[in-house]
Amino acid sequence: MVATALVVMVWLAMVAECDRRTARIPNRLLWPGVLAVVVGGLISPHVLIAALAGSVPYLLAFARRWCGGGDVKLGFVLGGILAYPVAALLMVALAQVGVLIGHRRGGPVRRPHGPTLILAAVLVLAFG
Template sequence: MALAVIAGWLALIADTDRRNVTIPNRLVVPGVLAVMVGALVHPMAAAGALIAALPYTVAFTARLSGGGDVKLAVVLGGLLADTASTLLMVFLAQVLHLLAHLAARSPGVRRPHAPALVAAWVTVVIPAAVFG
């Protein structure tokens, strides 16, 4: 049940970013706060959040990513709370985003990244949920 609620919330974030090329704070900040609280009990949530946020923070400082992407990465890494899974998610998100960019064939256009990031998270989470 909880996984379905989280997946629905992430679908809303991805769709909002797809339509507006922005992730509103009102959608993502509650997740950041939840991860921060969860990290007090489960330190690996903090590690996952930091690992996921690092490449997005670097991209943000180079103006290659938005602040919403950084916050979403914090949430998704914190939810994974596993180093290997978080690294896989970040890698898959980059591959999916690149494929979407190449398929669109319109250079210079801003592309939303949340759909790729959420899809990568789902790709990592679903097999773990099904196969343990």
């Protein structure tokens, strides 16, 4: 269990850094997580519901060009990791608070959502 958590944390750090540097999250980084969540959802359907709760808000934002497709897939994976729909929605809300704080501090108008979304998921896991 600890080894799995370490692998996931390293993976999340890679995704966050890639998004921070390039404002893109490559599919080759995301698809293993998507596959793991789908397999987990076959075992426990609430995992898929939580994954959808984490991704649908980003899908709606993607339709308005407010975020990228990688953010939608990352929301799916992180929602699945959280495994509870309410936790996934809390993650999305916290991530948006983080984005708003970044804008208020004079950050760029277009900023990567991945690092903020990952931080929000870690906070929900730690304190939720």
